[in-house]
Amino acid sequence: MAELTSLGEAIATLVSDGDSVALEGFTHLIPFAAGHEIIRQGRRELELIRMTPDLLYDQMIGMGVARRLVFSYGGNPGVGGLHRFRDVIENGWPHPIEIEEHSHAGMANRYAAGAADMPCAVMRGYVGTDLIEHTTVAHLTCPFTGERLVALPALRPDVAIVHAQEADREGNVQLWGIPGVQKEAVLASQRSLVTVERIVDELELRPGGIVIPNWVITAVAEAPGGSRPSYSLGITDRDNDFYRFWDKLSRDRDEFTEWMNENVLGQEVSKR
Amino acid sequence: MSATASEVSAGETQTVVAARRLRETKTVFIGVGRPSTAALLARMVHNPELVLVYESGTIGAKPFHIPLSIGDGELAETADSIVSVPEMFNYWIGAGRIDVAFLGAAQIDPYANLNSTVIGDYAHPKTRLPGAGGAPEIAASCGEVIVIAPHAKRTLVEKLDFVTTVGHGDGPESRERLGFRGRGPTAVITDLGVLEPDPETKRLVLTQIHPGVEIDKVREETGWELEVSRDLQRTEPPTEEELSALRELLDR
Numbered sequence: 113m114a115e116l117t118s119l120g121e122a123i124a125t126l127v128s129d130g131d132s133v134a135l136e137g138f139t140h141l142i143p144f145a146a147g148h149e150i151i152r153q154g155r156r157e158l159e160l161i162r163m164t165p166d167l168l169y170d171q172m173i174g175m176g177v178a179r180r181l182v183f184s185y186g187g188n189p190g191v192g193g194l195h196r197f198r199d200v201i202e203n204g205w206p207h208p209i210e211i212e213e214h215s216h217a218g219m220a221n222r223y224a225a226g227a228a229d230m231p232c233a234v235m236r237g238y239v240g241t242d243l244i245e246h247t248t249v250a251h252l253t254c255p256f257t258g259e260r261l262v263a264l265p266a267l268r269p270d271v272a273i274v275h276a277q278e279a280d281r282e283g284n285v286q287l288w289g290i291p292g293v294q295k296e297a298v299l300a301s302q303r304s305l306v307t308v309e310r311i312v313d314e315l316e317l318r319p320g321g322i323v324i325p326n327w328v329i330t331a332v333a334e335a336p337g338g339s340r341p342s343y344s345l346g347i348t349d350r351d352n353d354f355y356r357f358w359d360k361l362s363r364d365r366d367e368f369t370e371w372m373n374e375n376v377l378g379q380e381v382s383k384r
Numbered sequence: 385m386s387a388t389a390s391e392v393s394a395g396e397t398q399t400v401v402a403a404r405r406l407r408e409t410k411t412v413f414i415g416v417g418r419p420s421t422a423a424l425l426a427r428m429v430h431n432p433e434l435v436l437v438y439e440s441g442t443i444g445a446k447p448f449h450i451p452l453s454i455g456d457g458e459l460a461e462t463a464d465s466i467v468s469v470p471e472m473f474n475y476w477i478g479a480g481r482i483d484v485a486f487l488g489a490a491q492i493d494p495y496a497n498l499n500s501t502v503i504g505d506y507a508h509p510k511t512r513l514p515g516a517g518g519a520p521e522i523a524a525s526c527g528e529v530i531v532i533a534p535h536a537k538r539t540l541v542e543k544l545d546f547v548t549t550v551g552h553g554d555g556p557e558s559r560e561r562l563g564f565r566g567r568g569p570t571a572v573i574t575d576l577g578v579l580e581p582d583p584e585t586k587r588l589v590l591t592q593i594h595p596g597v598e599i600d601k602v603r604e605e606t607g608w609e610l611e612v613s614r615d616l617q618r619t620e621p622p623t624e625e626e627l628s629a630l631r632e633l634l635d636r
Contacts, residue, residue, distance in 0.1 A: 138469055139440050139455020163469065164517075187514030189453035190416040194514070201512040213501075216439065217473035217521040224470045236478060237521045240550035240562045246506055260563060289460040290440045291468045320466055345457055352452045 114283025114306070114329035119338075122305045122331040123149045130179070131270040132159035134223075134301060135168060138292030139189060140345060143275040144168055145338030146307050148376045151175045161269050163219045163293065164189070167341065167358050170196040171376070173209065174368055180210040182267075184219045191355050195362040205365065214247055218264050223293045225266035226300025232263045272301035275339045276324075277347055279308045280315050283326035288318045289345030295322055298329060307335035309347045392622055394575035396630060397594045399425060400622040402486070402532055402573050403630075411435040412484045413477065413522060419486030419532050421450050421633065428629045437482055439518050441467045449636050473518065478525050480565045485526035487519055488533055491544050494587045494608050495558075496531060496551030496569035496579075498523070499544040506546060519549040524564040535574035541607040552586035576602045577619070579610075587611065594619045 117125075127133060127150055135143050147168045150158075157179040162169055165186045172178060174196035186197045199205045214222070221233035234252070238244045239262065250263045274294040276287035285306045287294065298304045306324070311334050315323065326332075338344075341351035341358075362368050395418070402422035406412055407430045414423045414436060424447065427434045436445050440455035444464030451459055460466055467476070476482060489498035490513050500519060504510030523529050529551065533539050551569040552558055559568050572579040578592035590602055591613045603610050622630070 139453050140457075140460070183515065185514050185517035186512075187517075189455070190451070193512075198512045202509060213515050215516040215520045216469065216518040217478065220468075220470040220473050235474070236524065236563065240547070240553055240558070241516075241520055242506070242547040243501070243516060243520070289457070290442065290455050290466060292441070293469045295468070296470060343457055345460055350453065350456060352456075355452065 114326040114332045116281065116283055116311070117331050117333055119145060119149050119307060119333040119335050120153075122333045123153055126271050126303050126305050126331060127155055127158075129155055130157045132161060133271045133273065134161040134267070134269040134297045135273045136162060136292055136294050136297040137275055137339065137342060138164060138290060140290040140292065140343060141275045141287060141294065141339050142166060142168055142342035143273050143307055143338060144340060144342060145335040146273045146275070146305060147172055148379070151177060151372070151376055161267065163216060165194060165197055167194070167355065170194045170358070170362060171372060173197060173200050174206065174362070175372055176206045178209050180212070182212045182214075184214045184216045188355055188359055191359045195359075196368060199365070212247055213243065214264070215243070218249070219267075220293055220296070222264050222267040223296035223300050225264070226268045227296045230266055232265055234261050234263050236261060238262050267300055269297070269301045270303065272297040272304045273307070274298060274304075275307045275335070275344065277309050277344050278312050278315065279306065279332045280312055283329060283332040284315055285324045285326075285329060285332065286315045286318065286321050288321040291322050295324055298324055303330045304328070305331045305333065307333050307338045309336055309338065309344050310334065392595070392627065394594065396627065397619065397622060398532070398573055398575045399630060400626045401578065401594070401619060402530065403430060403626070405530055405571065405573070406434055406484065407431055409434060409484045411437055411482045412486065413437045413439075413482045413526055414486045415439065415488060416451060416454050417488065419488065421630070422532070423486065424450060424633055425626070425630050428633065429626055437476065439472065441469060441472045443467065443476065450633060473521060477518070477522055480525050480527070483527040485522045485529050487523060487529055487531050487549070489531065489549070490539065491541050492531060492533055492539060492572060493541060493544050495553060495555060496572060496581060496588055497544055497547050497553065498531065498549040498551060499546045501546040501548045503545050516548050523549045523551065523568065524562075524566060526566050528567045528570040531569055531572040533572065533574055535576040535602065535605045537605055537607045540605070552581055555586050556584065558586070576605060582611070589613050590616060592617045592619050595621045
């Protein structure tokens with residue numbers, strides 16, 4: 113049963129050094145507040161899993177949180193590259209990390225397999241590409257039709273962290289708008305934290321809304337504005353200017369560090 | 385007033401040409417940037433029923449503004465249906481339900497294979513690019529692929545540093561051997577012209593050249609010995625209607 117707790121307490125309890133952690137949210141509902149709290153609490157050696165590393169993992173990698181990165185698209189959507197992500201792979205700054213990369217279809221199916229407690233996902237894909245030489249994928253033949261397919265290991269992170277619009281006081285969560293792989297990530301993981309824009313007395317069910325019941329969630333923490341500069345549909349808007357600003361700021365290691373010190377390390381979680 | 389070549393930028397022509405390709409299309413899969421602009425322009429000028437599908441899971445999105453990201457709020461608010469990422473890739477893309485996909489790339493080879501992963505060696509890249517995203521499975525399964533890219537020697541290369549996405553592999557029958565359901569790349573639209581695969585060899589051939597562009601310039605900016613179609617067409621300049629719609633769209 114999900115425990116209603118504070119963000120600081122939830123990260124302290126659920127995320128340990130060395131864990132594999134998936135912070136999900138496909139452009140929408142990206143759990144920035146939770147990622148920032150992981151940085152503030154000084155976690156190290158994490159295996160960071162995320163389809164689209166985006167600005168959040170750029171920040172976490174640049175602050176030295178990661179040991180390994182599992183991903184499918186490391187870009188700043190609509191703007192360009194991710195400079196801290198590039199710097200760590202091209203130059204090993206602030207320290208070298210391992211990478212494992214996939215396609216979006218591969219990552220999505222790996223999460224779905226994890227959610228279904230299957231050992232692997234089966235799909236069409238990867239064949240003919242160079243990616244197949246550099247990642248974890250195996251060929252197999254359909255036992256019924258003989259079609260050649262590929263298998264990928266299920267993703268089973270230690271912790272999933274996602275953001276949603278609201279939860280009720282029992283910790284049932286509802287999110288709406290672009291759903292990404294958040295439900296799959298929560299169900300695939302050993303433990304989970306959902307940060308929410310607001311706690312309500314009763315969830316008002318929305319058309320197309322996704323409800324995640326409290327008995328598959330470990331903890332729920334209120335974090336208003338917790339997806340900024342991403343957005344929570346109906347509550348906050350995507351800060352496109354910040355994504356453009358980040359492209360300029362994050363090119364320089366010192367400017368990046370200074371900005372993070374001032375805007376993340378220097379902030380109290382309670383003030384967010 | 386009719387637009388002349390000097391009043392129209394190369395990028396505008398590229399977008400207009402891409403939009404014209406969607407006249408008869410039912411469903412188009414698009415990333416951000418110029419492909420998105422072209423698809424919105426197509427809905428305004430050529431094909432108001434065109435269904436826009438974005439990777440974020442928004443099917444039938446009708447944005448008024450050009451979205452910055454594939455997951456902008458306006459896409460979700462205007463979509464006919466919003467689906468999860470696994471559903472998008474398995475039920476919609478993988479099952480071959482999308483007619484046309486627009487893709488970009490940092491490198492394109494003569495068989496329209498694409499690189500968006502690294503420049504240089506994989507383990508020690510000179511430039512680390514974003515990676516595959518949805519491209520490999522999109523290119524395998526959508527009905528056809530239209531590549532949109534700048535025409536430059538460093539983009540159109542004889543050999544890719546990394547094969548992220550298979551176009552026509554190493555030539556005829558490659559796609560069939562790999563079990564792909566879609567027809568693969570049917571055009572590479574650049575700011576200088578349009579390249580299309582030769583029906584027999586599958587190598588890209590220059591079939592269309594934009595207004596005011598010389599063939600020598602196209603050859604110079606292509607990283608391989610470019611074949612020119614005997615039936616080379618001169619791109620019809622953007623009409624007043626296309627241009628004013630495009631400029632209005634960009635001004636929103």
